């Protein structure tokens with residue numbers, strides 16, 4: 001009898017687990033944070049968070065993350081060691097930071113600068129696992145992979161063209177994070193990946209004139225383009241020519257989202273269903 005009861009209990013329990021739970025998470029929220037002139041993209045899924053870049057050191061980044069209820073970061077990727085991408089890292093990775101960081105990824109940016117030195121010494125002080133990424137690597141966020149498309153391993157790149165480029169794709173749905181790459185790198189990436197997609201596309205280098213070649217934009221089949229920049233910035237980002245090309249590539253200026261006019265913008269990606277701006281979905 002005892003054995004029979006045990007069998008009934010097991011079957012009931014297994015039935016519940018198969019029908020109701022323990023299936024993998026199947027959506028991401030992607031926040032393009034309003035960090036002024038800079039870039040930071042926060043991935044969120046099932047209460048977990050990860051960061052691609054951290055904005056400048058002037059954006060009060062710690063508070064920005066707290067307002068989004070972030071306390072643990074699965075990983076942080078720093079695309080390259082420019083202040084507008086890595087500055088916030090100095091704030092959230094410092095010794096008494098309230099954030100628990102599980103893993104840090106840097107690229108092979110050969111730029112020599114105080115910010116590069118500061119980032120590396122902070123990681124050493126904190127004793128957080130650090131890995132240097134390059135083309136061909138992959139990282140995981142809550143069970144789904146992001147592939148590293150750039151930089152290639154054979155040679156060193158510095159400054160904007162050293163940016164780590166990350167791609168995640170499921171069928172026609174895709175996310176493409178480009179840091180500050182410029183035209184020459186866009187061409188090289190297309191040589192490697194001629195059918196690259198960027199349904200949700202972070203416009204490179206804040207909409208600079210030196211990036212976003214028409215061929216690159218047309219290849220990506222962009223559904224939504226996001227430009228991260230500050231109002232009235234001294235670089236005059238985004239450039240009017242880039243905006244025209246984006247309009248041509250997307251066919252609709254309403255597909256272009258700018259943090260200088262909208263603040264933080266957020267998208268919901270439901271795998272296998274689609275990608276939508278959060279405001280229209282929630």
Ligand SMILES: [Zn+2]
Nearest residue numbers: 038084180205
């Ligand atoms: Zn930048």
